[in-house]
Amino acid sequence: MKWLSGLPIRLVNRAYSPSNENMKKIAIIGSTGSIGRQALEVIGAHRDKLKVVALAAGKNSLDELAQQINVFAPDIVSVPNGQAAGDLRALLNNTKIKLDILVGEEGLEAVATHSESNLLLTAIVGFAGVKPTLAAIKKGKTIALANKETLVAAGSIIMSLVKEKGTKIIPVDSEHSAIHQCLSGYAISDIRHLWLTGSGGPFRTWNQKQIDNATVKDALQHPNWSMGKKITVDSATLMNKGLEIIEARWLFDFDPRKIKVVIQPQQILHSAVEFCDGSIIGQFGLPDMKLPIHYALFYPHRAEFADGPRLNLCELNSLTFETPDYDRFPCLKIAQEVAKEDSTAACVLNSANEIIVEAFLQERIRFKDIPVSLMRVLDKHNRVASPDLEDILEADLWARDEAAAILKAMV
Amino acid sequence: MKWLSGLPIRLVNRAYSPSNENMKKIAIIGSTGSIGRQALEVIGAHRDKLKVVALAAGKNSLDELAQQINVFAPDIVSVPNGQAAGDLRALLNNTKIKLDILVGEEGLEAVATHSESNLLLTAIVGFAGVKPTLAAIKKGKTIALANKETLVAAGSIIMSLVKEKGTKIIPVDSEHSAIHQCLSGYAISDIRHLWLTGSGGPFRTWNQKQIDNATVKDALQHPNWSMGKKITVDSATLMNKGLEIIEARWLFDFDPRKIKVVIQPQQILHSAVEFCDGSIIGQFGLPDMKLPIHYALFYPHRAEFADGPRLNLCELNSLTFETPDYDRFPCLKIAQEVAKEDSTAACVLNSANEIIVEAFLQERIRFKDIPVSLMRVLDKHNRVASPDLEDILEADLWARDEAAAILKAMV
Numbered sequence: 001m002k003w004l005s006g007l008p009i010r011l012v013n014r015a016y017s018p019s020n021e022n023m024k025k026i027a028i029i030g031s032t033g034s035i036g037r038q039a040l041e042v043i044g045a046h047r048d049k050l051k052v053v054a055l056a057a058g059k060n061s062l063d064e065l066a067q068q069i070n071v072f073a074p075d076i077v078s079v080p081n082g083q084a085a086g087d088l089r090a091l092l093n094n095t096k097i098k099l100d101i102l103v104g105e106e107g108l109e110a111v112a113t114h115s116e117s118n119l120l121l122t123a124i125v126g127f128a129g130v131k132p133t134l135a136a137i138k139k140g141k142t143i144a145l146a147n148k149e150t151l152v153a154a155g156s157i158i159m160s161l162v163k164e165k166g167t168k169i170i171p172v173d174s175e176h177s178a179i180h181q182c183l184s185g186y187a188i189s190d191i192r193h194l195w196l197t198g199s200g201g202p203f204r205t206w207n208q209k210q211i212d213n214a215t216v217k218d219a220l221q222h223p224n225w226s227m228g229k230k231i232t233v234d235s236a237t238l239m240n241k242g243l244e245i246i247e248a249r250w251l252f253d254f255d256p257r258k259i260k261v262v263i264q265p266q267q268i269l270h271s272a273v274e275f276c277d278g279s280i281i282g283q284f285g286l287p288d289m290k291l292p293i294h295y296a297l298f299y300p301h302r303a304e305f306a307d308g309p310r311l312n313l314c315e316l317n318s319l320t321f322e323t324p325d326y327d328r329f330p331c332l333k334i335a336q337e338v339a340k341e342d343s344t345a346a347c348v349l350n351s352a353n354e355i356i357v358e359a360f361l362q363e364r365i366r367f368k369d370i371p372v373s374l375m376r377v378l379d380k381h382n383r384v385a386s387p388d389l390e391d392i393l394e395a396d397l398w399a400r401d402e403a404a405a406i407l408k409a410m411v
Numbered sequence: 412m413k414w415l416s417g418l419p420i421r422l423v424n425r426a427y428s429p430s431n432e433n434m435k436k437i438a439i440i441g442s443t444g445s446i447g448r449q450a451l452e453v454i455g456a457h458r459d460k461l462k463v464v465a466l467a468a469g470k471n472s473l474d475e476l477a478q479q480i481n482v483f484a485p486d487i488v489s490v491p492n493g494q495a496a497g498d499l500r501a502l503l504n505n506t507k508i509k510l511d512i513l514v515g516e517e518g519l520e521a522v523a524t525h526s527e528s529n530l531l532l533t534a535i536v537g538f539a540g541v542k543p544t545l546a547a548i549k550k551g552k553t554i555a556l557a558n559k560e561t562l563v564a565a566g567s568i569i570m571s572l573v574k575e576k577g578t579k580i581i582p583v584d585s586e587h588s589a590i591h592q593c594l595s596g597y598a599i600s601d602i603r604h605l606w607l608t609g610s611g612g613p614f615r616t617w618n619q620k621q622i623d624n625a626t627v628k629d630a631l632q633h634p635n636w637s638m639g640k641k642i643t644v645d646s647a648t649l650m651n652k653g654l655e656i657i658e659a660r661w662l663f664d665f666d667p668r669k670i671k672v673v674i675q676p677q678q679i680l681h682s683a684v685e686f687c688d689g690s691i692i693g694q695f696g697l698p699d700m701k702l703p704i705h706y707a708l709f710y711p712h713r714a715e716f717a718d719g720p721r722l723n724l725c726e727l728n729s730l731t732f733e734t735p736d737y738d739r740f741p742c743l744k745i746a747q748e749v750a751k752e753d754s755t756a757a758c759v760l761n762s763a764n765e766i767i768v769e770a771f772l773q774e775r776i777r778f779k780d781i782p783v784s785l786m787r788v789l790d791k792h793n794r795v796a797s798p799d800l801e802d803i804l805e806a807d808l809w810a811r812d813e814a815a816a817i818l819k820a821m822v
Contacts, residue, residue: 181690184595184597185596186596190712190713260724262725264724275713276713276716277705277706277716280694281692282692282695283690284683284692286689291689302601302688304687304688305687310689311685313671313673313683313732314732314733318730321724321725323725323726
């Protein structure tokens with residue numbers, strides 16, 4: 001972050017204060033994760049239009065959070081607990097930063113609902129995104145959603161609250177961003193299919209036996225994207241694409257049976273919409289998460305993306321397309337079936353998957369055990385249809401316990 | 412046209428009369444050409460929403476025009492002259508059709524401006540489209556434009572009249588239709604580049620020597636589209652893509668230097684727009700002119716396209732992309748240079764090209780003489796900047812005479 005070297009923080013901050021009213025003020029939960037970092041890079045390159053007002057991060061990245069505070073001077077930050085707050089305060093000791101440091105779930109909610117913000121970027125991973133996202137929507141905040149688990153687990157609740165509050169969700173997932181961009185100016189009723197593209201993951205060309213014996217290291221070799229470990233494993237199982245079907249279902253209020261998946265290994269076509277007249281409109285870009293982040297932060301406007309290379313259609317050479325293979329990637333099929341339900345099953349799928357993937361990352365189970373253990377959890381689950389928040393919180397806890405028990409029995 | 416066999420015409424026509432007010436009423440000039448025919452097929456499949464009120468056709472297709480009249484029962488038709496009108500009347504003699512048969516330029520204009528129509532489809536080829544299109548715009552008609560020469564020759568005049576009359580032009584050219592679809596909901600000011608795709612034509616993989624010796628038969632072997640002879644030769648020289656740059660410039664009010672061409676041999680991506688943030692939105696479809704015709708006839712709505720196969724992204728296999736080669740296809744470069752001017756040069760380019768391509772089709776010149784003779788005409792032309800209609804009509808006549816003289820000297 002060279003642009004700030006040597007400048008006192010408050011001075012830099014003051015530099016964009018005068019036009020404060022035209023500024024988009026942004027809160028970020030998960031600021032030290034992959035998406036959070038890239039969002040801050042985008043904001044750093046557009047300090048005349050974008051401003052950070054609140055940040056929340058985990059306890060394992062306090063050094064980085066302190067650095068972010070030094071650079072972006074938010075009003076408030078949140079960390080998981082008092083210990084982390086003390087450590088952060090110590091790290092900030094020799095700067096003149098004045099800010100509120102909050103803790104725990106309340107702190108996270110305070111960041112999500114900060115009165116100064118126009119936009120909340122939900123960049124934390126997993127089910128933990130549900131509550132702060134709901135709190136922000138209740139306050140009428142626009143959500144830049146990078147936490148797909150929120151819609152997977154609680155899509156029906158989230159979207160009816162969005163409707164009630166008259167706010168909106170701008171997707172950050174590259175596939176959903178693509179669909180959002182393609183739908184501009186069109187009615188969803190004119191759409192016959194949503195087409196989600198996927199890279200196919202690191203095991204796209206592997207045979208069944210090779211996949212069965214895949215190691216954690218193998219699963220973390222994603223061909224295109226640099227992401228967190230959990231989502232990278234989800235890309236290897238194609239569970240990620242399955243979760244995206246559920247996300248798209250709620251986000252675009254669309255029949256899940258009409259959401260299709262196509263493997264596009266170069267990940268240049270990020271997704272597409274098919275109209276009733278057969279015309280398909282798709283969005284292309286380099287596989288760079290900064291692009292959908294940029295889109296979400298500036299929406300409904302577009303701004304110059306000066307940073308890094310641009311896609312040149314003349315230099316594409318070849319884009320290839322393949323049908324997904326449900327036999328080698330059963331997680332996609334499992335999720336596609338769950339996507340058709342409006343029940344607690346999607347929450348259970350997501351929460352159990354979090355536990356199971358963690359067990360795989362810890363090398364407690366094999367890659368091929370992932371779909372097997374997922375199916376076992378789902379088979380045992382007593383669905384609640386059209387669930388409310390309490391049903392979902394309960395299903396979440398049940399799924400984690402049940403997954404843990406099933407994994408224990410497997411090892 | 413099986414759906415009508417055995418039914419008396421007026422009865423069929425009456426069948427859709429009751430909902431006349433919700434009906435889109437369409438006039439077509441050039442109804443017996445490739446686009447006109449396909450438009451009538453689309454209309455025939457949607458007789459509850461689309462109705463033909465006026466038709467104009469050339470003198471060499473009176474049998475077909477009579478058949479179209481029998482099927483669609485327009486109010487008026489126009490043919491080139493009194494002889495053709497007499498022949499047509501004889502052909503219609505044993506039917507009970509009552510309609511006005513008009514002739515000549517006045518007849519063409521009467522069809523274009525028919526008081527009952529909401530939409531004029533300009534499906535005639537060449538410079539002849541300019542006058543009736545202008546007449547229709549003056550009457551506030553929406554134009555479904557399949558005659559690109561109108562915008563190439565008189566873009567500035569046409570578009571300022573469109574603006575003045577508050578009407579609009581919906582492009583039928585597949586590339587411009589694609590861009591029109593991609594721009595939906597967006598401001599042209601957010602666009603950095605328009606990307607026109609081209610198949611590369613039948614000589615895409617031919618070397619210079621092969622192209623120099625190309626025959627008329629070779630040039631008429633278009634890899635993807637079935638079109639008229641003149642436009643097929645324009646596809647072989649890439650002049651068609653050059654004319655499309657000029658068309659796009661006026662249609663979208665866009666800087667011609669920022670309009671790019673990419674060769675996409677499968678012609679599945681029909682064109683695209685690139686935003687300032689690097690995101691590219693493109694439109695895909697099978698190479699079937701009925702799709703852009705369908706879009707233009709139903710715009711701003713979309714309707715089911717039941718007729719024929721649909722594009723399935725999973726079955727695409729591979730899309731390839733190439734940079735156009737200006738050395739082997741000098742006509743593209745010539746047109747790209749002319750596109751930068753707001754002068755009579757574009758009209759001269761277009762009119763001279765019509766004469767020169769006709770000479771090639773008559774085997775009076777070789778394929779490689781096309782760009783050479785075009786350049787000679789352009790070199791001799793005294794440009795008029797920001798031309799009015801008279802300047803353009805004059806430039807058109809001059810270009811045809813000059814091209815004829817240059818061709819005579821060459822043979």
